[in-house]
Amino acid sequence: MNRIKDLFRIQYPVIQAGMIWCSGWKLASAVSNAGGLGLIGAGSMHPEVLSEHILKCKKATDKPFGVNIPLLYPQIDEIIRIVCDNSVKIVFTSAGSPKKYTSFLKNKGIIVAHVVASSKNAKKCEEAGVDAVVAEGFEAGGHNGAEETTTMALIPSVRKAIKLPLIAAGGIASGAGVLAAFALGAEGVQIGSRFAVSVESSAHIGFKNKIIQSSEGDTKLMLKKLGPVRLLKNKFFDSVKQAEESCATESELKELLGQGRAKKGMFEGELEEGELEIGQIASIIEYNKPAAEILKEIIVEYESLRIEMTGNSFKFDT
Amino acid sequence: MNRIKDLFRIQYPVIQAGMIWCSGWKLASAVSNAGGLGLIGAGSMHPEVLSEHILKCKKATDKPFGVNIPLLYPQIDEIIRIVCDNSVKIVFTSAGSPKKYTSFLKNKGIIVAHVVASSKNAKKCEEAGVDAVVAEGFEAGGHNGAEETTTMALIPSVRKAIKLPLIAAGGIASGAGVLAAFALGAEGVQIGSRFAVSVESSAHIGFKNKIIQSSEGDTKLMLKKLGPVRLLKNKFFDSVKQAEESCATESELKELLGQGRAKKGMFEGELEEGELEIGQIASIIEYNKPAAEILKEIIVEYESLRIEMTGNSFKFDT
Numbered sequence: 001m002n003r004i005k006d007l008f009r010i011q012y013p014v015i016q017a018g019m020i021w022c023s024g025w026k027l028a029s030a031v032s033n034a035g036g037l038g039l040i041g042a043g044s045m046h047p048e049v050l051s052e053h054i055l056k057c058k059k060a061t062d063k064p065f066g067v068n069i070p071l072l073y074p075q076i077d078e079i080i081r082i083v084c085d086n087s088v089k090i091v092f093t094s095a096g097s098p099k100k101y102t103s104f105l106k107n108k109g110i111i112v113a114h115v116v117a118s119s120k121n122a123k124k125c126e127e128a129g130v131d132a133v134v135a136e137g138f139e140a141g142g143h144n145g146a147e148e149t150t151t152m153a154l155i156p157s158v159r160k161a162i163k164l165p166l167i168a169a170g171g172i173a174s175g176a177g178v179l180a181a182f183a184l185g186a187e188g189v190q191i192g193s194r195f196a197v198s199v200e201s202s203a204h205i206g207f208k209n210k211i212i213q214s215s216e217g218d219t220k221l222m223l224k225k226l227g228p229v230r231l232l233k234n235k236f237f238d239s240v241k242q243a244e245e246s247c248a249t250e251s252e253l254k255e256l257l258g259q260g261r262a263k264k265g266m267f268e269g270e271l272e273e274g275e276l277e278i279g280q281i282a283s284i285i286e287y288n289k290p291a292a293e294i295l296k297e298i299i300v301e302y303e304s305l306r307i308e309m310t311g312n313s314f315k316f317d318t
Numbered sequence: 319m320n321r322i323k324d325l326f327r328i329q330y331p332v333i334q335a336g337m338i339w340c341s342g343w344k345l346a347s348a349v350s351n352a353g354g355l356g357l358i359g360a361g362s363m364h365p366e367v368l369s370e371h372i373l374k375c376k377k378a379t380d381k382p383f384g385v386n387i388p389l390l391y392p393q394i395d396e397i398i399r400i401v402c403d404n405s406v407k408i409v410f411t412s413a414g415s416p417k418k419y420t421s422f423l424k425n426k427g428i429i430v431a432h433v434v435a436s437s438k439n440a441k442k443c444e445e446a447g448v449d450a451v452v453a454e455g456f457e458a459g460g461h462n463g464a465e466e467t468t469t470m471a472l473i474p475s476v477r478k479a480i481k482l483p484l485i486a487a488g489g490i491a492s493g494a495g496v497l498a499a500f501a502l503g504a505e506g507v508q509i510g511s512r513f514a515v516s517v518e519s520s521a522h523i524g525f526k527n528k529i530i531q532s533s534e535g536d537t538k539l540m541l542k543k544l545g546p547v548r549l550l551k552n553k554f555f556d557s558v559k560q561a562e563e564s565c566a567t568e569s570e571l572k573e574l575l576g577q578g579r580a581k582k583g584m585f586e587g588e589l590e591e592g593e594l595e596i597g598q599i600a601s602i603i604e605y606n607k608p609a610a611e612i613l614k615e616i617i618v619e620y621e622s623l624r625i626e627m628t629g630n631s632f633k634f635d636t
Binding site: 002119120146149151156171183221247279281284303310313315 | 468469478
């Protein structure tokens, strides 16, 4: 019995995170075909591009897949319409209130998951009628919560706070991470960084290589005045660091960030001037592989560690 | 087989963190008597007070116990001498280079563990001949690493980097946390916050109650210019926040911090003006109990979850 498998009708409770500039139809369909849940990341797509990706994904897989929609998307109503018109069955919403679109989507028969970084917002998901919650820790790549609660601290807390099926995210890139997330009370995991470097990821090869070569301490949560985002260190990161150390204002940071910097870095491969978003766990990622192999590796490692743990008994016998 | 149990000759691979103003002989002996490893926290003790605590601890338990020594302690040589003169068998060092005292202590027959926040420093421990490494994540209370790597990301990375017995710390306060740490590759855990509120902790009752009442998001890593430390929010925290937001210099922060502020807050119960150090996982701590009951609860929960996990199979069968 696993509620995440049942809810999404998937073989393994592993969700590939919807990531800007990484997860188009190729990655989503590859993960879904391998038995996980692939998500198209709408955040970096113009509405017409999203339509195209949904259609291509449907052609590439007959398994369930979903679309991740950051609710702060400028043309959000158009994105919601496209998802409904194209009969997408699963939507992950993030970066906004779950109360805004959940009822609307559920009335169309769509399964809705929402991403949070706190128990307080997880409870709001329950009130809004969301079907599953993704709780994402401080170590995750990209945009992140203000309270800086890590996956180790967040998952047990959210588990206590809500009864909904719970997906852990942040710091998970291996079977060991999946087993740890399950130990903490999650019933599924969402994995970003590891799939960002997969063969099917649309990220620029230079960005993928930089992720693979990165070490511990090479990412940091920055731009907290604009909305915290975990960045991989490069020249742009250094500029942000310097600006923040000299107390740059919100508008100065906005100006420094400018427009389209994530596209430049992650999609066009401008590795020094671009914005590179990735999670802390990038440090243990060593290879660029097809998504199906990544998923298989994770499940096989999970299973072997799970069996190993059965020998790790510490009965309280005093 | 568990290398941490074998190394320290203890029943459960659970170490009670050596914490300033919390872990004197009462807490250390209670944890050791219950089958874990209790540590006296030398960081907040004058040399003669440490001697007294070691003697009292020896009277209170015939089980192994240890002393935690922050290497930045001003009279460090005297502290090292006291530990040796009093035939302490186990020393945990932190906040400094493992190369400085490890050989000296090991030549006296002392078992040495060292606390790190990165794989780079874990490797230095291996070179220095340390017996075990404590890897502590960003979510931990008190002083913390500059790279901000969380326990989920740090443990698998340190596990890869070194062969030494590995103790996970940061974000662990329950059996679920212990199981997660083991899944990530640890062979033991170090638990601070949960024991800080125990009956035997020498922390002020007002501080213990504030920990128990605290919620998610009530701690934050502050004072990064002086050396990052995780603080519980109060009036002093607000002053630090305000100072940092207006780009206070290192010396301004030092002046704001002043002398003896942690003692004021944690030991004397000045809950608004004092410095209160605690981990993120404080948010799930609900009761003040004797240390032996806390340890038992953790082991019983660990064991029940471990058995539950044996039903959580996801074989890769495509």
